[in-house]
Amino acid sequence: xxxxxxxxRVTEIILDSxxxxxxxxxxxxxxxxxxxxxxxxxxxxxxxxxxxxxWDVFRSNMCEKDCALRRTMKLGKDFVDTSTYIVDSxxxxxxxxxxxxxxxxxxxxxxGGVEIFRDMSLVEExxxxxxxxxxxxxxVSRSPSMRKVFNLLPQVADSDSTVLIEGETGTGKEVLARAxxxxxxxxxxxxxxxxxxxxxxxxxxxxxxxxxxxxxxxATRDKPGRFAQAEGGTIFLDExxxxxxxxxxxxLRVLQExxxxxxxxxxxxxxxxxxxTASNRDLSRMVLEGEFRQDLxxxxxxxxxxxxxxxxxxxxxxxxxxxxxxRLNSLRGKSVTGISPETLTILxxxxxxxxxxxxxxxxxxxFVLCPEGRIAPGCLPESLAGPSKHSSPAGSIDDTLRSVEGxxxxxxxxxxxxxxLATARELGIHKSTxxxxxxxxxxxxxxxxxxxxxAAGV
Amino acid sequence: MRIAITVWxxxxxxxxxxxxTALVVELDRDSARERRYEPLGPEIPISRALKLxxxxxxxxxxxxxxxxFADLIAAQGIQVIPFVTGNVEEVLEAYIKGSLxxxxxxxxxxxxxxxxxxxxxxxxxxxxxxx
Numbered sequence: 001x002x003x004x005x006x007x008x009r010v011t012e013i014i015l016d017s018x019x020x021x022x023x024x025x026x027x028x029x030x031x032x033x034x035x036x037x038x039x040x041x042x043x044x045x046x047x048x049x050x051x052x053x054x055w056d057v058f059r060s061n062m063c064e065k066d067c068a069l070r071r072t073m074k075l076g077k078d079f080v081d082t083s084t085y086i087v088d089s090x091x092x093x094x095x096x097x098x099x100x101x102x103x104x105x106x107x108x109x110x111x112g113g114v115e116i117f118r119d120m121s122l123v124e125e126x127x128x129x130x131x132x133x134x135x136x137x138x139x140v141s142r143s144p145s146m147r148k149v150f151n152l153l154p155q156v157a158d159s160d161s162t163v164l165i166e167g168e169t170g171t172g173k174e175v176l177a178r179a180x181x182x183x184x185x186x187x188x189x190x191x192x193x194x195x196x197x198x199x200x201x202x203x204x205x206x207x208x209x210x211x212x213x214x215x216x217x218x219a220t221r222d223k224p225g226r227f228a229q230a231e232g233g234t235i236f237l238d239e240x241x242x243x244x245x246x247x248x249x250x251x252l253r254v255l256q257e258x259x260x261x262x263x264x265x266x267x268x269x270x271x272x273x274x275x276x277t278a279s280n281r282d283l284s285r286m287v288l289e290g291e292f293r294q295d296l297x298x299x300x301x302x303x304x305x306x307x308x309x310x311x312x313x314x315x316x317x318x319x320x321x322x323x324x325x326x327r328l329n330s331l332r333g334k335s336v337t338g339i340s341p342e343t344l345t346i347l348x349x350x351x352x353x354x355x356x357x358x359x360x361x362x363x364x365x366x367f368v369l370c371p372e373g374r375i376a377p378g379c380l381p382e383s384l385a386g387p388s389k390h391s392s393p394a395g396s397i398d399d400t401l402r403s404v405e406g407x408x409x410x411x412x413x414x415x416x417x418x419x420x421l422a423t424a425r426e427l428g429i430h431k432s433t434x435x436x437x438x439x440x441x442x443x444x445x446x447x448x449x450x451x452x453x454x455a456a457g458v
Numbered sequence: 459m460r461i462a463i464t465v466w467x468x469x470x471x472x473x474x475x476x477x478x479t480a481l482v483v484e485l486d487r488d489s490a491r492e493r494r495y496e497p498l499g500p501e502i503p504i505s506r507a508l509k510l511x512x513x514x515x516x517x518x519x520x521x522x523x524x525x526x527f528a529d530l531i532a533a534q535g536i537q538v539i540p541f542v543t544g545n546v547e548e549v550l551e552a553y554i555k556g557s558l559x560x561x562x563x564x565x566x567x568x569x570x571x572x573x574x575x576x577x578x579x580x581x582x583x584x585x586x587x588x589x
Contacts, residue, residue, distance in 0.1 A: 042567065043567055044566050044567035045567075048566040048567060049566055049567075052566050053543075055472040056472060056521075056543045056565050056566055057565075057566050057567070058472075059472050059473050059521065059522040059565070060472075060473065061473055061475055061476035061501075062476075063472045063473060063476075064466045064471055064472065064473070064476055064477065064478065065476070065478070087473055087475065087522040087523065087524050088522075088567070089522075089541070089565075089567040089568045090525075091522075091523065091524055091525040091528060091540070092524070092525065093475075093524045093526075151526075152504075154502075155502045155503050155504045155505070156504060158500075158502050158504070158505065159502065159504040159505050159508065161504065161508060302508070303504060
């Protein structure tokens with residue numbers, strides 16, 4: 001039987017029905033066709049794309065130096081599965097996989113090229129979610145607020161710039177500084193951490209810059225300072241906001257000139273040292289109030305990283321607990337297998353004024369009382385396990401837990417623009433469980449549909 | 459005032475993130491007083507932002523640019539004019555004349571939906587973002 005004649009424009013219909021983006025170009029790199037999926041992936045309508053240069057529409061990182069289509073047109077060869085990314089009009093990077101071929105007519109004459117591309121965003125996202133955690137050195141997290149810090153880390157490490165790390169006490173500023181050092185080209189050289197807040201001015205200067213024999217009474221021999229010890233590597237100046245303005249002037253000079261003068265020395269010493277700083281105080285406010293020198297602030301604030309307090313990233317508590325248990329097991333030769341759900345509930349409801357360091361201390365305390373098996377509520381410090389500070393004076397523990405749970409769900413909903421599915425995914429629960437909890441806990445949700453584009457990030 | 463335009467052959471580079479060269483132009487009133495080409499170095503956001511800052515650039519004209527790069531550059535006090543296309547000399551002239559907002563210099567898909575508002579020329583900026 002003779003097949004039925006295909007309708008006109010059949011190629012266009014077929015191309016529009018597939019999920020891969022497809023566009024064709026002529027010999028002058030002008031786009032001659034652009035299918036529906038290409039419109040969706042790039043966010044550019046075909047009437048705007050057709051007739052434009054392909055690089056102005058596709059905007060990929062390979063356009064300028066290693067264009068797959070250019071190679072195809074030059075060599076007459078197909079290229080399959082080239083990984084690249086494009087940047088859309090909202091400035092988002094979209095990972096794509098590209099295949100390129102020559103475009104020929106029925107007689108085999110070359111008309112130009114064809115590029116087929118697949119949006120890999122979902123695959124990339126799933127790949128990340130499969131693991132769900134980020135870990136660099138001792139830094140471990142699955143929280144979106146920390147993801148920003150993790151994304152920045154490689155570039156920050158590579159840059160050799162001065163970095164200012166801000167965060168409350170115990171949020172892991174030194175751990176982050178160490179991670180930056182280890183990822184940097186200076187990673188093999190020394191990392192020296194100094195708590196500036198712990199020493200008075202005169203001692204801090206001799207500690208940092210060293211002294212010569214005879215510089216003061218009892219200085220019987222030369223002592224190299226921390227800057228000298230960190231030569232070629234990194235020095236981490238913690239609690240920089242607690243230093244005097246006189247010391248800030250000296251430090252500014254070191255950062256500007258890259259030289260320092262040990263006490264009692266007559267010559268300057270060159271310092272090839274990267275400086276990382278940290279503070280648990282708001283330095284910008286201190287500058288406004290005249291408590292911190294503005295010139296030094298600008299010098300150290302080349303790159304600023306803010307570490308969120310643990311109460312704002314509670315989803316990390318189970319992960320951090322597991323991390324500390326593993327570490328303490330290997331350090332102390334113990335065999336604690338985990339933590340009971342009741343204990344975890346108590347840990348999740350606490351506010352952690354001392355942040356991660358406090359959580360670490362709590363687990364260390366539990367290791368003393370529970371050398372094996374699962375950590376039970378009784379192994380926690382009394383202030384946590386008993387009728388505690390974190391519960392409201394009038395309410396029972398159940399009320400407190402309900403309120404904390406409600407708060408956590410509401411915050412997650414806000415973070416996800418009230419998209420229930422995304423919230424359930426973030427919280428690691430099924431969406432129907434989330435619906436039930438929203439109802440049971442009486443959480444009031446604004447009358448917007450989180451699935452609607454534009455709701456997120458409000 | 460010093461401006462930079464990322465260049466590829468004689469055009470504005472389609473994507474800042476992977477652009478290799480910038481044309482750095484010293485503007486004096488209504489003319490380009492001095493110009494030179496500068497390599498942009500590795501494709502690392504912070505090092506590119508610092509490089510532009512070290513060059514004393516006040517305004518960056520470029521093609522597409524991902525948000526992360528744009529934010530770091532803006533943090534250096536540099537104004538970013540993104541999604542610009544066309545011949546570099548024509549773009550420079552349009553910038554000097556204040557007519558860079560015209561269609562021929564706009565990348566496809568970056569018209570009405572654009573988040574960036576600029577009046578298209580020297581001294582005409584009102585801050586980088588209007589979110």
